[in-house]
Amino acid sequence: MKIGKDPDGLAELLVKISAYSMILVVFFIFFFLFFEGIKIFNFESVQHFFLGQSWQPTSSNPRFEIASIIIGSLFVTAGALLLSVPVALGCAIYLSEVAPPSLSELLKPVIEILAGIPSVVIGFFGLTVVVPAVASIFGIPSGLTLLSGILVLAIMVLPTIETISEDALRSVPRSYREASAALGATDWETIHKVVLPAAMPGITVAILLGFGRAIGETMVVLMVTGNAAIIPTSVFDPIRTMTATIAAEMGEAPFGSPHYFALFMIAATLFVISFMVNSAANLLIKRGSRYA
Amino acid sequence: MLDRRTTQAVVFSSFLLCVALVVAILFFVLFDIISKGIAMVSWEFLTQPPRNNMREGGILTPMVGTILLSIGAMIAALPVGVLTAIYLSEYAREGRALSLVNSAISNLAGLPSIVFGLFGLAVFVNLFGFGPSLLAGSLTLGLMSLPVIIKTSQEAFASIPFSFREASLALGATKWQTIRHHLLPYAMPGILTGLILGVSRAAGETAPILFTVAAYFLATMPSSVFDQSMALPYHLYILSTQSFNLRATQNVQYGTALVLLSVVLALNSAAIIIRAYFRRKYRW
Amino acid sequence: MKECEISARGINVWYGPKQALFDVSLDIYKNTVTSLIGPSGCGKTTFLRCINRMNDLIPFCRVEGKLMIKDTDVYGKEADVLSIRKKVGMVFQTPNPFPKSIYENVAYGPFIHGVRDKKKLDEIVRHSLQEAALWDEVKDELNKSALMLSGGQKQRLCIARALAVEPEIIVMDEPCASLDPIATAKIEDLITRLKEKYTVVIVTHNIQQAARVSDYTAYFYLGKMVEYGKTAEMFENPKEKSTELYLTGRFG
Numbered sequence: 017m018k019i020g021k022d023p024d025g026l027a028e029l030l031v032k033i034s035a036y037s038m039i040l041v042v043f044f045i046f047f048f049l050f051f052e053g054i055k056i057f058n059f060e061s062v063q064h065f066f067l068g069q070s071w072q073p074t075s076s077n078p079r080f081e082i083a084s085i086i087i088g089s090l091f092v093t094a095g096a097l098l099l100s101v102p103v104a105l106g107c108a109i110y111l112s113e114v115a116p117p118s119l120s121e122l123l124k125p126v127i128e129i130l131a132g133i134p135s136v137v138i139g140f141f142g143l144t145v146v147v148p149a150v151a152s153i154f155g156i157p158s159g160l161t162l163l164s165g166i167l168v169l170a171i172m173v174l175p176t177i178e179t180i181s182e183d184a185l186r187s188v189p190r191s192y193r194e195a196s197a198a199l200g201a202t203d204w205e206t207i208h209k210v211v212l213p214a215a216m217p218g219i220t221v222a223i224l225l226g227f228g229r230a231i232g233e234t235m236v237v238l239m240v241t242g243n244a245a246i247i248p249t250s251v252f253d254p255i256r257t258m259t260a261t262i263a264a265e266m267g268e269a270p271f272g273s274p275h276y277f278a279l280f281m282i283a284a285t286l287f288v289i290s291f292m293v294n295s296a297a298n299l300l301i302k303r304g305s306r307y308a
Numbered sequence: 309m310l311d312r313r314t315t316q317a318v319v320f321s322s323f324l325l326c327v328a329l330v331v332a333i334l335f336f337v338l339f340d341i342i343s344k345g346i347a348m349v350s351w352e353f354l355t356q357p358p359r360n361n362m363r364e365g366g367i368l369t370p371m372v373g374t375i376l377l378s379i380g381a382m383i384a385a386l387p388v389g390v391l392t393a394i395y396l397s398e399y400a401r402e403g404r405a406l407s408l409v410n411s412a413i414s415n416l417a418g419l420p421s422i423v424f425g426l427f428g429l430a431v432f433v434n435l436f437g438f439g440p441s442l443l444a445g446s447l448t449l450g451l452m453s454l455p456v457i458i459k460t461s462q463e464a465f466a467s468i469p470f471s472f473r474e475a476s477l478a479l480g481a482t483k484w485q486t487i488r489h490h491l492l493p494y495a496m497p498g499i500l501t502g503l504i505l506g507v508s509r510a511a512g513e514t515a516p517i518l519f520t521v522a523a524y525f526l527a528t529m530p531s532s533v534f535d536q537s538m539a540l541p542y543h544l545y546i547l548s549t550q551s552f553n554l555r556a557t558q559n560v561q562y563g564t565a566l567v568l569l570s571v572v573l574a575l576n577s578a579a580i581i582i583r584a585y586f587r588r589k590y591r592w
Numbered sequence: 593m594k595e596c597e598i599s600a601r602g603i604n605v606w607y608g609p610k611q612a613l614f615d616v617s618l619d620i621y622k623n624t625v626t627s628l629i630g631p632s633g634c635g636k637t638t639f640l641r642c643i644n645r646m647n648d649l650i651p652f653c654r655v656e657g658k659l660m661i662k663d664t665d666v667y668g669k670e671a672d673v674l675s676i677r678k679k680v681g682m683v684f685q686t687p688n689p690f691p692k693s694i695y696e697n698v699a700y701g702p703f704i705h706g707v708r709d710k711k712k713l714d715e716i717v718r719h720s721l722q723e724a725a726l727w728d729e730v731k732d733e734l735n736k737s738a739l740m741l742s743g744g745q746k747q748r749l750c751i752a753r754a755l756a757v758e759p760e761i762i763v764m765d766e767p768c769a770s771l772d773p774i775a776t777a778k779i780e781d782l783i784t785r786l787k788e789k790y791t792v793v794i795v796t797h798n799i800q801q802a803a804r805v806s807d808y809t810a811y812f813y814l815g816k817m818v819e820y821g822k823t824a825e826m827f828e829n830p831k832e833k834s835t836e837l838y839l840t841g842r843f844g
Contacts, residue, residue: 027484031399034391038412041451045423048430106326114320115327123327125580130334132576133569134512136541140548140565141337144558171333178330204316225418232420234515235541239549259422259515266426266519271434283426287419294418298411401651471688475750478646479701479757480678489700490690 046287053281056080059274065281071245071256073265073275080278084247086285088162088255091248092237093230095166096173101223103170104177112185113207131175139239142168147240156252160242163251168236177226184218185211221297228293232286234259258282341565348563362525362547363556367564372529373442373537374511374571377521380446380533381453381510382503389457389506390499396458397465398487417455421515424452428520443533445521452516453506460505464498465491497586501579508575512568514541524550540568594621597761597791598643603657605638607650612638616657616817618810625783625792627802627823630812631838636795639812640763642666643793644680645673661761678705681754681790683764687746689738689753694721694730697738697749701757716756723789724752725782744775751782755790762786764794768801780805799839803827811835 056065060080068081107127111120146167151159188211196206212219242254243264262279269275352366359365392409400406428448438444468491476486492499514522522542530537547561548554598620605613613635620626628636641647642655645666659666666676678701689697698717707713717734721727726748730741738749747767754762764783768776783805786792796802802809803823810820811832819826819835830836 024482024484027487028399031391031395034388035395035400035409036405037388038392038416038454039408041454042412042415044431045419045427048427048435049423052430103326103329106323107330110320110323110327114323123331126331126334128576128580129338129573130330132508132512132573133337134514134541134572136512136514136545137341137565137569138337140544140561141340143548144561145336145340171337174330202312202316204319205312228418232418232422234420234422235545239545259420262422262426263515263518266429280426280430283423286423290418290420290423291415294415295411297418298414469688471684471686472690474646474649474682474684475688475690475753476700477649478644478677478680478682478684479704479753480674481700481704482674485704489704494691 046284046291049280049284049287052277053284054277056274056277056281058277060278065278069247071261073269073278078274080274082258082261082278082282082285084245085256085258085261085282087247088241088245089231089257089259091162092165092169092241092255092257093227095162095251096169096230097223097226099166099170100174100177100226104174104222104226105181105219107174107178108181108185109207109212112182113203113211127175127178130171131179135172135233135235136239138168138172139236142236142240154252158242158254160240160254161252162241162248162255165237165241165255165257166251168240169230169233172233172236173226173230176229177222180222180225181215181219184215184222187218188214217300217303221300224293224297224300228290228297231257232259232290234263238263258286338569341562341569344559345562345564345566348559349566353563354567357527358525358543358560361553362543362560363553364560367540367543367560367567369526369529370538370540370543370564371567373521374540376442376530376537377445377449377517377539378507378510380442381449382506384447384450385453385457385506386499386503389454389502390461392454392458393461393465393499394487394491396462398483398491413455413458416451417459419452421452421513422518424448425516425518425520427451428516433520438534440519440521440523440536441534442521442530442537445517445537445539446533448516448520449510449513452513453509456509457499457502457506460502461495461499464495464502467498468494497582501583504575504579504582508572508579511575512541512572514545517542540564540571544568594624596620597622597662598793599660600639600642601658601660603639603642603655603659605635605642605647605656606652606654608652612815613642614815616812618817618820620791620793621808622791623787623789624807625787625794625805626808626810627806628793628795628810628812629797629799629802629838630818632797634812635815636810636812637765638815639817640765640793640795643761643763644677644682645671646677646682648673678757679759680761680763681751681757681759683747683750683754683762683767685766685769687743687750687770689741689746689749691737691739693735694738694741694749695734698752698756701753705757720752720756721749723755723786724748725778726752742775744771744778747771747775747779748782751779751786759790761791761793764792766795766797769797776801799841811838813838 064081067083069084070079070081071085072079111123142164147159147164150161150164192210192214193206196210237257238260243256243260244254245256248255262282266279269279354366355368356366357369425448428444432438432444432447433440472490473486476490517539521537522539523536524546526538544561544564547557547564596619600616600618603613603616604611616639628640630636642659647653647655655667661679664676665671695717698720699713702713702716718727721730726745729745741749768779780801783792783794806823809823809826811818813834819830819832827839830839
């Protein structure tokens with residue numbers, strides 16, 4: 017069968033190539049990051065790289081140890097989630113369970129607009145408003161701190177967590193609510209005892225994806241956290257994240273230098289974290305749908 | 309009885325407070341940027357390149373760069389994205405291949421944007437030898453926009469009633485004729501929505517273009533796809549963090565932020581409106 | 593004896609592990625209307641969709657047995673699905689005109705089968721709409737969207753669309769299920785006229801409709817064909833108990 021004579025066969029071939037290339041793309045992304053990144057271990061041992069705290073890529077005796085950077089990422093992410101999750105859940109519950117539909121419709125664009133603001137604009141807002149405010153409220157010389165990072169990043173991840181949680185809450189069948197209400201439970205008791213537990217897998221997915229979003233966010237943390245590669249002892253210390261390290265330094269790292277390789281290894285680490293978060297979320301979604 | 313009701317009132321009020329907080333934050337962000345940026349935005353600001361260490365002049369060059377990058381990203385991503393959506397909705401059968409493709413797409417959607425930037429650097433800039441260029445930047449942004457284009461297009465195909473496929477096939481049309489003559493035209497509004505969302509994503513991102521295309525300052529427009537270019541988000545980042553005199557560029561910063569914000573939000577609103585309009589129009 | 597148009601021998605159909613048709617054998621005669629009746633889930637629609645291989649669209653559907661349309665072996669190795677579907681026009685339960693103009697709806701079939709000449713297409717559209725008794729109502733608004741038509745008009749448009757590819761057989765899957773009595777009467781009238789040129793097979797839930805329009809009737813129950821014969825004879829004098837119960841409305 018000649019391909020030119022068989023547009024149907026050609027079309028099927030094309031769509032299949034496109035779809036399967038998605039698998040290849042993900043594989044290639046990992047492969048290239050890892051392939052470049054692994055070369056750092058010619059200069060720094062695996063153990064030192066991940067567990068050491070000294071990041072001095074440009075000194076005459078360079079050190080490539082990223083523990084403080086990983087911890088920076090984890091702290092700012094954890095802090096942002098700590099602020100964002102309760103607020104996002106509060107919004108999600110209010111909009112799906114309490115508010116009249118007309119109010120929910122009216123407020124829906126608020127979340128959508130917030131989700132649509134480019135991260136560099138949020139970062140800019142953080143830099144010009146939040147950072148000076150943190151400095152003056154707490155009387156510290158510079159507001160470029162972990163705290164500023166947490167505050168601004170919390171705004172950034174809120175829409176992700178809110179939207180997915182709201183979807184999860186809305187997909188709880190009406191009959192559950194009616195059964196509980198028929199027993200004389202108040203609305204809040206119904207939400208608390210029936211709706212929330214039923215939506216829990218979806219809410220967990222929301223928090224997981226929020227975590228992935230927060231740890232992968234670049235511009236916001238680059239602009240407001242001060243970028244010092246130290247393990248912070250308080251929220252008023254500056255920190256440096258994995259993403260910000262790559263963004264700030266890749267421009268100066270010579271192609272093929274140990275510094276270049278180290279930054280790729282950080283990106284490979286980010287890839288692995290994001291991959292695990294996503295896989296966990298997918299697993300939860302699959303399991304959730306099995307019980308539905 | 310009263311106790312349970314009081315509890316509920318307290319809890320619900322605190323939820324309402326959460327909503328109020330989010331609304332307040334959004335309005336604060338928008339108000340801050342609009343009120344301080346609006347004075348800057350003028351015809352001159354939009355049609356002049358930056359001058360005098362970016363302290364004066366406008367944002368023409370970065371704006372054109374962002375437009376070119378968005379167009380390039382969509383040229384790269386749209387065909388693959390739509391074909392993949394067609395596979396997912398028309399060809400795929402339950403099984404290992406489908407679940408692999410699906411999980412690849414969801415992983416792509418979750419990858420940090422800086423990781424795309426680094427991949428673009430390693431592959432498009434270095435391995436393929438494009439150098440930092442519009443081409444490398446567009447391909448990187450295109451890759452990053454793929455998931456949103458696929459997802460929106462797939463939803464568009466899935467919402468077309470099965471009966472149109474049946475009617476066409478029963479007339480003796482082939483599967484591809486059915487897709488080309490019916491499904492693609494009927495899915496067009498949805499694909500358009502995906503395209504606009506993809507453009508908005510590509511226009512607003514900074515991290516993927518840091519090392520693949522963005523230039524700190526260029527006096528002239530790019531003249532080929534192998535040239536570097538300025539871009540709005542990167543311009544804002546540079547202005548607000550690296551300029552020689554931050555105070556002197558403050559107005560330009562706010563003006564740039566406002567333009568970028570307006571472009572991205574206008575695109576998102578357009579996508580929402582198109583979707584709503586066609587949902588109402590096509591009640592099959 | 594009339595000339596045989598469709599001849600089915602030992603048709604078995606499975607949806608995954610579930611068997612939907614058991615060993616159905618049936619001869620359908622040229623230029624007649626044949627009704628397939630029976631309670632929901634009895635396999636009548638499944639059999640209908642075997643005739644133009646529309647069951648191919650359903651994942652995990654498997655068909656065994658021999659089905660001949662004249663000399664064409666529908667499930668044979670050499671079978672050309674597209675030309676079989678061209679030979680068998682299909683009308684669906686819910687009218688499903690394409691969201692395009694009236695003209696495009698009718699012209700689509702001939703167009704994909706290679707008719708590109710505008711004059712010829714115009715002629716086919718006019719002729720098909722006339723045959724479907726719709727021409728007089730729409731001749732001045734051929735470029736209007738088909739979605740503007742009423743339910744009955746839509747269904748006649750779908751019939752015109754099927755006629756436009758010059759089929760030999762028309763299969764209809766409960767074509768009046770979503771129509772009001774007046775629109776139904778028009779379609780029934782049309783069906784009885786169509787048999788002069790075509791062989792018509794119709795699935796219906798409506799026993800009176802089968803009595804009104806069809807020459808032959810096949811009664812299906814639980815995936816088996818229970819009884820088949822001339823409509824008048826079967827309705828007056830059903831041979832099987834199950835047929836009698838169904839015809840007298842005691843189940844189904």
